[in-house]
Amino acid sequence: MKHRILVVDDEPGQRQFVGGALAREYDVVTAADGREASELLSARSFSLVITDERMPDMGGIELIRWMREHDPETPVIVLTAYGSVETAVEAIKLGAEEYLTKPLKSPEELRVMVGKVIGRSDLRNRSLLHQQETDAAFPEDIIAESDGMKRVFRLAEQVAGQPTTVLLTGESGTGKEVVARFIHRRSPRRAHAFVAVNCAAIPETLLESELFGHEKGAFTGATQTRRGRFELASGGTLFLDEVAEMGVDLQPKLLRVLQEQQFERVGGDRSIAVDVRVIAATNRSLGEAIARKTFREDLYYRLNVFPIPIPPLCERREDILPLADFFARSLAARMGRRAPGFTPGARELLSGYDWPGNARELSNAVERALILAPTGAIDAADLPMKPAAAGQGRTGLLAQAEKETILAALGRHGGDRRATAAELGISLRTLQYRLKEYGVAGR
Secondary structure (H helix, E strand, C coil), rough: CEEEEEEECCCCHHHHHHHHHCCCCCEEEEECHHHHHHHHHHHHCCCEEEEECCCCCCCHHHHHHHHHHHCCCEEEEEEEEECCHHHHHHHHCCCCCCCEEEECCCCCHHHHHHHHHHHHHHHHHHHHHHHHHCCCCHHHHHHHCCCCHHHHHHHHHHHCCCCCCEEECCCCCCHHHHHHHHHHHHHCCCCEEEEEEECCCCCHHHHHHHHHCCCCCCCCCCCCCEEHHHHHHCCCCEEEHHHCCCCCHHHHHHHHHHCCEEECCCCCCEEECHHHHHHHEEECCCCHHHHHHCCCCCHHHHHHEEEECCCCCHCCHHHHHHHHHHHHHHHHHCCCCCCCCCCCHHHHHHHCCCCCCCCHHHHHHHHHHHCCCCCCEEEEHHCCHHHHHHHHCCCCHHHHHHHHHHHHHHHHCCCCCCHHHHHHCHHHHHHHHHHHCCCCCCC
């Protein structure tokens, strides 16, 4: 995304000159005075403000004073009349990054100054983020208010410094890739690549080439040699998501690279050595896949060296509202607007809903609400769930269809809850919770 710059000047010609000089590289928004600028700053985020010193109603110095209280992180460049050194010094003391004297000598002078200021701001932000990740218990994108998720990240922290293979299990949308990235960032490999592969999203006929690469002429269309994900991740971490979807014919090659840290490209006869830490994830029971002969038992034991189960969102309700707040902030920033809050009614609805789609469903619900509520706090009416669907009071056609699906699967497995949960791709605890709702007791 382009950096967004706010240009504030009461002279239309000056706004046009500054905006025109920067429009190719940046997203430029203009305001005619400080008052209009403060309203824009209250509603949207900007990478830089360029403001004239003298303007009617609210001048540049007054705008900087306002920003010092309301938006202190956004850098400012002040345009001041030639020779007004005192004003420039005052602006710098108030927090302005730089100043330029008018009339500006050339568009290039302006572009160079803007590039320097935004570059310094980006460097500060990256340094701050790194410091937060290094010093804090968890980075700010890690939500772990519940005991269940605190345990997950304690285990992740303990294993991060080792080369051990990790297996993450849990329902879809619970945050398995978030945990995998956390392990990578806390590991000695953090300076190298984190490469993610969704084994379910790549056709089986292409997955071998995607993982191990291919030589030129290995198959029709292989017009040049291509490195695979294992080579790209060498020195770092390879995340194999939905590993249970990998075909049985490809599993021995994965087993070999886990054991020996070497492989051959498709169509090649030369062994390639790599140094890769593998983190695998699945939302299915690998034990059931082994029983059905769709997953190798020896590969399972090679992957399952350090298992970390991730509980579904309905079992860690303390995380729901913090996650909603986090999604609101991050999604609003992506949309270029201020993060809204949630009304008490919305918070009650969020915390009472079961979230069968877990954190991914919650993120989608918040994004939809942000679109429906472009200004002000998000209300319950902006959320896609209905109050009747929250908590124990779930009703309607969707809940009935869910109940029939679960009971039918339970019947197919002769009442075996573990096998039923594996088929449905949900945790055993979630299945037990649902059966309790339906009044189904015993085995």
